[in-house]
Amino acid sequence: xxxxxxxxxPRIHADLAHLRRLAxxxxxxxxxxxxPARSALNGRHASRLRGRGLNFEELRNYQVGDDPRTxxxxxxxxxxxxxxxxxxxxxxxxxxxxxxxxxxxxxxxxLNMKSVTAAEAAAIAAFRIRAQGDxxxxxxxxxxxxxxxxxxxxxxxxxRLITTISEASCRLRADLAVSGAMPLNRxxxxxxxxxxxxxxxxxFSDFAEVDDRTERLVRRLAxxxxxxxxxxxxxxxxxxPDDFRIVASDGALQVELDSRHERVQARIEEVMGSRVARAIxxxxxxxxxxxxxTAGRETLPQLMELMGLQxxxx
Numbered sequence: 182x183x184x185x186x187x188x189x190x191p192r193i194h195a196d197l198a199h200l201r202r203l204a205x206x207x208x209x210x211x212x213x214x215x216x217p218a219r220s221a222l223n224g225r226h227a228s229r230l231r232g233r234g235l236n237f238e239e240l241r242n243y244q245v246g247d248d249p250r251t252x253x254x255x256x257x258x259x260x261x262x263x264x265x266x267x268x269x270x271x272x273x274x275x276x277x278x279x280x281x282x283x284x285x286x287x288x289x290x291x292l293n294m295k296s297v298t299a300a301e302a303a304a305i306a307a308f309r310i311r312a313q314g315d316x317x318x319x320x321x322x323x324x325x326x327x328x329x330x331x332x333x334x335x336x337x338x339x340x341r342l343i344t345t346i347s348e349a350s351c352r353l354r355a356d357l358a359v360s361g362a363m364p365l366n367r368x369x370x371x372x373x374x375x376x377x378x379x380x381x382x383x384x385f386s387d388f389a390e391v392d393d394r395t396e397r398l399v400r401r402l403a404x405x406x407x408x409x410x411x412x413x414x415x416x417x418x419x420x421x422p423d424d425f426r427i428v429a430s431d432g433a434l435q436v437e438l439d440s441r442h443e444r445v446q447a448r449i450e451e452v453m454g455s456r457v458a459r460a461i462x463x464x465x466x467x468x469x470x471x472x473x474x475t476a477g478r479e480t481l482p483q484l485m486e487l488m489g490l491q492x493x494x495x
Contacts, residue, residue, distance in 0.1 A: 192293050195300035195350040200343050203301060206481050207308035210488055212276070212381060219489030221472050222409070240264055275332035276310045277376045278303050278319040278342070279368050281386035281413070282349035284359055288415055291477035295413045299385040300350045301480040302411055304343055306383055311339045315381070321345045322368045323352065324359040329371055332380070364390040369398040378405040385411045385474075388456040396459075400467055409470045412457045416477040 189196045216222045240256060243263035251265040280303045286296035293301075303319070311317045318332035319342045328345050330338065365386060376382050382402055388395075388410075402408045457473060464471045472487045474480065 189351070192289070192297060194294075194353070195297045195304075195347055197344055197347040200300060200304040200347050203304050203481070204308045207305040208312065209481075209485055209490055210305065210309045211313070212306065212310055213313060217489030221487045221489070222470055240266055273315045273334050274379065274381060275316040275318065275376065276307075276381040276383070277332060277372055278307055278317070279372055279382065279384040279386070280319060280321045280346050280349070281365075281368075281384075282321060282323045282346070282353065283363055283389070284324055284353065284357060285362065285387055285389040286413070287353040287355070287357075289476045291416050292479070293476040294353075295387055295415055295476045296350055296353055298474055298476045298480050299387075299411070299413045300346050302413075302474055302484060303346055303383070303385045305481060305484060307339060307342055310381070311336065317342060318375075319345070320368045320371050320375075321349050322363055323349050324361070324363045327363070327368050327371060329375065331375060362390050364392075364395075366390075366392070366394050366398060369395065369402070373398055373401055376402065376406050380406040382406045382408045383411065384409070385413060387413050388460050391456070391459060396463065399463055399469065403467050403469050409472060410460050410463070411472050411474055412460045413474045413476060414457055416475060418457065 189199070191199045240253060241264065243252060243257075243265050247265050253264050253266045256264040281299055282296050286299060287294055289295060289297070307317050307319070314334075316332035316334045317339055318330045319328075320330070321328045321342075328349070330342050330345060332338070365388065369384075372382055399408070399410075460471050461473075463469045472484075474483055
């Protein structure tokens with residue numbers, strides 16, 4: 182039997198059915214503060230995730246066994262009786278997933294397109310975050326637009342996010358004409374407007390089209406939220422094959438790149454590698470966790486490995 186010409190290749194486009202099948206495998210992961218010892222989200226002494234915030238519940242008289250740190254000294258001084266402030270953990274926490282589906286992501290040489298790896302990783306994270314009871318939303322962007330989905334505590338919101346990611350992935354094609362590359366700043370600005378404080382913000386991107394403002398936006402998001410960066414690369418970012426040739430396009434003009442020319446090879450590797458290097462530099466400067474993903478391997482095993490789960494490298 183011949184191959185169905187209408188069947189979508191999951192290495193090239195992440196359709197809705199493919200992303201939904203990731204819901205089961207996503208159960209292995211956790212985006213809560215308590216992380217496995219080998220997780221990249223663990224710092225030297227504590228988790229890099231702050232977790233849910235606290236809601237003020239009540240002010241009451243001090244009771245034996247209460248934590249002295251919860252004493253409200255102003256009220257105690259005014260009333261002459263020790264009082265404590267009681268807090269409860271927030272029932273849910275907003276999570277915002279920023280998912281890059283620009284033409285720069287429609288590239289892959291070994292297994293997946295980078296756009297597919299980003300879509301898969303975002304879907305896995307979304308399923309797991311919603312299963313934890315947290316609100317989930319996202320910003321899905323391409324070169325021609327930005328879709329904003331505010332975090333909601335419902336499976337309807339989860340399905341809307343997964344559908345939006347899938348539709349953006351399936352719109353990408355080699356002959357897609359774009360008027361210009363979407364700068365990463367636009368979705369980051371939207372994220373800064375939506376995630377004012379106490380959010381979990383995950384960014385899945387190749388970090389193309391960044392500048393000094395990008396760094397300021399990243400720092401701003403990290404100051405008030407738990408920010409995790411997932412830079413997505415292709416194996417050619419590390420080393421181009423000696424006989425590597427590709428026709429690159431910006432949607433209007435085309436150029437053939439041939440790695441047999443040393444200057445061409447060095448320049449391509451420099452551009453591809455500098456994107457991840459810049460993101461990793463933000464880890465050193467601001468303590469932002471960076472979990473690199475490659476389109477050359479299956480997505481779930483990479484995430485499991487990065488988050489300290491046994492069997493991730495299988």
